[in-house]
Amino acid sequence: MTAPSTTEASDTEAKPTSPRRTFGLTAATALVMGNIIGGGIFALPATVAPYGTVSLLAFLVLSVGAVLLALLFGKLARRSPVTGGLYVYPRDAFGEFAGFLSAWSYWTMCWVSIAALAVAVVGYVDVLIPLHGNHALEAVVALAALWLPAAANFAGTRAVGAVQVISTILKFVPLLLVATVGLFFVDADNFGPFNASGQSVSGALAASAALLLYSFLGVESAAVSAGEVRDPERTVGRASVLGTLASALVYILGTVAVFGLVPHDRLVDSGAPFADAVNAITGGTWGGTAIALVAVASIVGCLNGWILLAAQMPYAAARDGLFPTPFARVGKGGVPGFGIWACAVLGTILIALNYTAGPDTTFRVLVLITTFTGCVPYLLSAAAQLYWLAKGSRAHISPARLVRDLLVAALSFAFAFWLIAGAGYAAVYQGVLFLFAGIPVYVWLRGRREAKELGETRQADSEPGAACQASTGR
Template sequence: MNPTSVRDATSHAGGERPPSPAGDRRFGLPTASALVVGSVIGTGVFALPSALAGFGPISLVAFVLVTIGAIALAVTFQALNRRIPGSGGPYLYAREAFGDFAGFINAWSYWITAWAGNAAIVVAWVGYVEVFWNTSHTKGWSILIALAGLWLPAAINLAGLRSIAAIQILTTVLKFIPLLFMATVGLLFVKSANFGAFNATGGSALGAISAASAIALFSYIGIETASVAAGRVRDPQRNVGRATVLGTLACAVVYILGTVTVFGTVSHGALLHSTAPFTDSANAIFGGRWAGDTVAVAAIVSGLGALVGWTLIVGEMSQAAARDRLFPARFAVGNRREVPAFGIIVGTVLASVLTVVSYTSFAKVFTTVVLLSVLTAVIPYLFSAAAQMYWLLTEGRRIHAGHLVRDLVVAITALLFGFWALAGSGYQAAYYGLFCLLLGVPVYVWLKVGRREYGETPVGPLSKGTLG
C-alpha cells in the first residue's frame, strides 16, 4: 500500500469536492498504476498458495474467475471516477448515491478491512520471519513477532517520516521482483506430479471454487486505491480508471503464474503445511537454501512496506470520515506532524487484538483473518457496483443504448461477483464480519444524536394524552 493520503476523501452531498493538489504534486498514469500495484501486492500473496493448497489446482480456476470479477470492479471504479473524480473511492460513491448512512457503513467497513487486513498481512509476514528465527513456530514467539510487525510501522507513521514514500517505492520493487521471477523463470521447473488431485476437497467442484475464490479475492484488495487518492492524480477522469485496470491486470498475471509455479514445484503435501511457500518453491528450484532465503528477505521487507502504508490508511480513512462527521471527532485530529495519530493507534490496537485472538483461537490463522478482511472489503465493493447501477438506471436516457447495456453488464458482473465472494467467505467469517459491521450502527446513532440531527416529537392524538 502506497501511503498516499486519503485525507482529502471528504464528500459533500451537494457535489462540492475538495480542491486537488497543485499540479506539480500530482502524478500521472505510470505513477497511478504503480500505486495500484504497490497497494494490491502485500505480504499476503506470499502466503496465498498455502491457503489455496487445501482446495488443489481447482483453486487456479477460482483465481481466474476472481480476476475477471476484479477487472469488472476495476472498470466499474473507472466509470464511477469519471462521474465523481474527487478522492474517497467507495466511501465517496456510496455517500453521493445513497446518503450519509450508506457513506458511514462503507467508511466503517473499509476501516475494518484496513486494520483486519493488517492482521492478515502480519501473519503472513511472520511466516517469512520464521524462516530465520523461531523455525519451530512456537506460538508465543510468533505472537511477539507479529506484534512487533504491527507496532514498528505504527511508530514509523507516528514519526511522520518524509521517507515513507521512498520506503514504499523500495519495498514495492523488492516484492515484485521475486513474484515476477516465479511467474516467468519458475514456470520452467514445474512438474505435474506436484499438483496433486485437481479438487483436493473431495466435495463439489462449485463449492471448492466458491470457497477458494473468497480467499483469492484478498490478493486483489487495494484495486480501489487510485480512486481513493483520485484528488492527487493528474487528469483523474482519464488516468484513475486506466491505472486501476492496468494495475489490476499486471497483478493478475504475476499472481496466477506465480501460484502455478509454487503449485508445480512444491509437493501438495508439503504445501499444505508451508508457512513460506515461495521460499520453499525457490529452494526446490535451485536446491539448498540461498534462493529461498533471498525470497524470504524480499517478503519481509515488502511486508513491512505494506504494513507502513496500510497503517496510515487505517488512520486516514477514519480521519476522512470524521471530517465529514461520520466518525467520532477525535479521529479527525492530527498530531504535530499532521499524522492521524489517534486513528493509527486505535487501528493498531485492534489489529493486535485480532492477531492474538487468531493465534490462540483459530487453527488456520491466515485463512481465518483473510476471510474476515474479504467480507468487510466486499461491502464497499457491493455499494460501489450498486451506485453505478443506480446512476445508470436513473440517468440511462442520456447514454447511448449500446454503452448503457455494456456498462450495466459490467456493473451487474461486479455486483454478482461481490455476492459470490460474500457467499464463499463461510459461516465463521460471515458471523464475525457481520458482528463487526453491525457494531457500527450504535456508533452512527450516537454520532447522529451528537449532531442533534433530529426533529421535534410530532404532535398527534397519542401525544395529547387521548388514551388517558
C-alpha cells in the same frame, strides 16, 4: 443525497486536498500493486493446494472479477475524484447511512488485516533470525512490522508513495522471476488431481475462491486515495487496472509454477511453498532465505499502503460528521494522523490478543470475516453506479458506452455478491453482527450533530432583533 449535494461534497473536498496531490500514475499503480500483493502470495499455493488445480481456475475467475472492480472504481472516480472512494460513492447515491456502513465495514477490514499482516511477518523473520517459539520476541517483531510503516505514514503521503514504489519493485521482480523462470522447470506429474477436495467442482471453485479473495483486496486503493492522486479522473482508473492486471499476472503464473515444481502431497503441508519451489529450481537450500527477505519487504510495503487507506476512509466520513471528529484532523505531512494512531493502536491490541490468548482467539475469528467486510463496500459501490446509470446518466453517453458501463456495474455487483456467499455461513453471520455493531456509533454521531444544529437554530431565533430583521427582510 441529491445530486447538488454531491457537487458540494466534491468541491469542498477538492479544495483543501488539491495542494497535496502527490501520487502520479506510477505511485498510484504501485499503491494498488503493493496493497494487493502482500504476504499472502507466499503461502497461497499451499493454502489452496487441498482443492487441487481447480484453484487455478478460481484464480482466473477472481482476476476477471478484480479487473471489473478496477474498471468500476475508475468510472466512479470520474464522478467523485476525492478521498474516501468506497465511502463517497454509496453516500452520494443512497445517503449518509449507506455511506457510514460502507466506511465502517471497510475500516474494520483494514485494521484487522493490518494486524494479520504484521503477524504474518513473524514466520518469515523466524527463517532469517530463529525466534525459537518465544511469544514475547514474536510479539515484538509483529509490533515493529506494524509501527515502522505507521511512522512512514506520519512522514506524509510523499514518503508513502516513495516507499510503495521501492517495496513494490523489491517484491515484484523476484516473484516474477519465479513465475517465469520456474515455468521452464515444471513437471506435469506434480500438479496432482484437478479436484482433490471431494466436493463438486462448483463447490471446490467457490470454496477456493473465498480463500483467495483476501489476496485481491486492495484493488480499490487508488479510488480510496483519490484525493492524493494527480488528475484522479484519469489516473485512478488506469492505476487500478494496471495494478490489478500486473498483480493477477504474478499470482497466476507464480501459483502455476509452484504447483508444477512441488509435488502435490508435499505442497499441501508446505509452510513456505515459494521457498520449496526455488529449492527445486536451484537444487540448493538458499531459497528459503531469499524468499523470506522478499516476504518481509513485501509485507512491510503492503502495511505501508494499508495504513494509509485505513486512515483515509474514516477521514472522509469524519468530514461529513459520520465518524468521530478527531479522524478529520490532517497533520503537516498531509495525512490523517489520528486515523493512523487509531488503526495502529487497534492493530496492537489484536496482536497482543494473538500472542496471549492462544490460537482460538477473537483475533482469528475477526480475520475470517475480512472477506465479508471487504466485499460490502464493493457491493454498495457497484449498486451506486447502477443507481446513477438508471437515474439519468444515460442521457450523456452513447448507447454502446451505456451498455458497457451497465455490464461492468452489474457483473461487479454479482461478483461481490458471489464472494460474500462463498465466504460461508459463519463468516457472513459474524460479519453482519460486526457490521451492525457500528450502528450505535452512527446513531450517536447523527443525534449529536442534529441536536447541535437544532440548538444553533433556536439560539439564532431567540437573539434580540431576530423577529424585527425577519419582518424587514434583513
